Amino acid sequence: MRRWTPFVLLMPFQFIFGLIYSWGTISPAIHVQSGWPQATLDLAFSLTPLGLLPAVILAGRALHRLAPKTLLAWALTCFTVGGGIGLLTASPVAFMLGYSLLALGVGAGLSTAACIALVSRLYPQRRGSLGGALLALYGMSSVISAPLFDEINRLIGWRPSLAALLAVYAAVGWLAWAFLPEAPAAPGRQTAPLPLMVLLRQRPLRWALVIVLMATPLGSASFATIGHLTKAIGVSSALGVLAVSLMALGNGVGRLGFGLLADWISPRFSRAAALGLNALAALLLLGVLHGYGVWAFVAYPLLIGLAFGGMAGKLPALAAHVAEHHGEAAFGLLFGAFAFASFLGPFLSAGLGMHSALQGLALCALAAMGLGLAVAR
Template sequence: MWRNTLTFFPRSDRLHRILILLSSILISFCLGGVYAWSAFVPALREEFGLTSAQCQTVFGVTIAVFTIAMVPAGRWLGRISPRWIAGTGGLTLGLGYLLASFGSGSFISLLLGVGVVGGIGIGLAYVCPIAVCLRWFPHHRGLITGLTVCGFGGGGIGLSWLIGSLQAAGVPTMHIFRWVGLLITLLVVPASLILVMPRHPSSTDNHGKSFPKNLSQILRSRAFAAPAVGMFSGTFAGLMVIGNLREIGLAANVAPEFAMLAISLFAVGNGTGRIIWGGMVDRWGKLCIPASLLVLAGAITLNAVSNGGAASFLIGSLICGFGFGACFVVYAAQISERFGVEQFASVYPLIFLLYGLSGILGPVVGGMVFDATNSFVPALMIAVAVAVTGALIAWRLDSRQCAVAIAKSLSATA
């Protein structure tokens, strides 16, 4: 099935794994630059007259197209080398930013360039590093998934810093889009050449378990419903925040420099959260779904009540990123655990479609509520309600397994 191996690797299997993991992190880092979108928003509004809703529509469409493109990408992984899928994705993402840079800041050019073309590029590349690393590290699914995708959260830090530095140097906004597109292409395409599947997949990939093979049976199962509800709830709440984070801070009378810093802190929490939640899901499994949603709800509440308080706003942003980061490791690890490594690339993109739905609804609802009320507090309270509701539903669906996880944890600490 997997005929996509390279022959120029050294013989050391350990070196294979290290190179693949590092290249996967680099690819995820570049793709994660999408979370720095809010750093562009003030300039797009001031220089080109875009509304808050238009800016967030571009962001939302990027996420939606990204998740839709993941579905065919996951299916192609059974027939096409992950090198070519990921490399094509990086090239397409870079092209999207380049196309947008020639549109003079118009809403349509940004929507088509960053939203549609860029979203397709992210979707093609995103699933490849995760699927490859799960094959190379079958015994530590949560931790390895967390390490693989932590770059996606960290990408927001790197790109927001780059955008801020170029803005401070007086570089025109459209030129910044151009540089971002070139940089992404030059980093992702070479790193993609390292992505290969092992020649002899481990016989213990699925830990001796049997899994349903019929896709319709999978979609109707409680095992699928719990991560599906959790993914939508967590990403709806998190994307509403990150898509408007700088604007939320400014509306709450937080100083502009702290509002910008909040983007980086969210990204720090997002990146470190993916690693930490990865270790936790290996230990506590299904319990991490409701737990991560409640952490996210608490952090958003803290952001909502920080009226002018920079410290509480920054802490809330950090914890919010930590809770949001769980969405991209807990559910990936759980899909692999519930349905097996063999079916991961086909099933996980279906969960990710709900991330796309929340990508449209979360940021756009946040922008529209602000435009209507001149306050982000009502929108943030909606996000909290969605996260808490998702936690309760996920607990109900997995209640027996969650109770077992709690009992094991208590007995281990006794």
């Protein structure tokens, strides 16, 4: 049991920083009670992956010099201070910079890199399955956070409710951190990390980054537009609600399942399977968008949820596979690419229109499948 204590102590960090996935519940409450424009709320959501991107890349490189537990302390500091900045004033700008960018963006980037590094060092033979499990908890944080916020919000309003939630999560996080053991040093920790451009010259890593950037935006765009899409194609409102739940379920199961596949079979197989599901979902979506059977939409939410989750769940094992001896730095780059691609999907759907963006991103997903097969190693 003692062997698994560190892994159990890492679980609260996933619920803390996965609070971003409760935005669908928090955002409407802010809009109704404070009157903030929808564009402001959309920008607040977009700032989180933009903050996560540089943080997870820099954290991956810093792990050659800093202990993962030290990075987790910095992550919790960002969460605590950023949450305070965001909620102590009524300014939307302070909220976006403190809560969205610093607390859930930079904090999540530091936390994710540190947690995956701890798993890789303490459980090297299970880095795929346990890393995927942590990322699954991160993606499914809203299962607890969203209804908890909603219940408190009914009683005291959105700002005190979110402040109470942040305070409880911060307290739990610092308590878990206090009991977390130090991890053993990473292999080769005494040597300086490769310069970024030298690391990017490694062909397998370079292609892995390109594939993540091509394949991921379809899933994030689908998460952002699924409600509008169900109305546009004329399916029932009940199916629209079910679609959201199926995507969330698929996201969590995909993160865990494809991490397990990477350990049980190989990271290469896990990537091919995730890309295959993504391509199948893309074909179904193209058929629906062109009117070739709305019935095909029934399977789409679960498939795209599984594929989107799988794109994240396979990354811990894939990073070690494509950049041997530099897995932590490679994971920072790959997860940073995943975060940026997650931002691109909603951004393109807002800029190009839902139909055009989804159609283009579906074609990119098919191209990513072909590229993945071409560069498989």
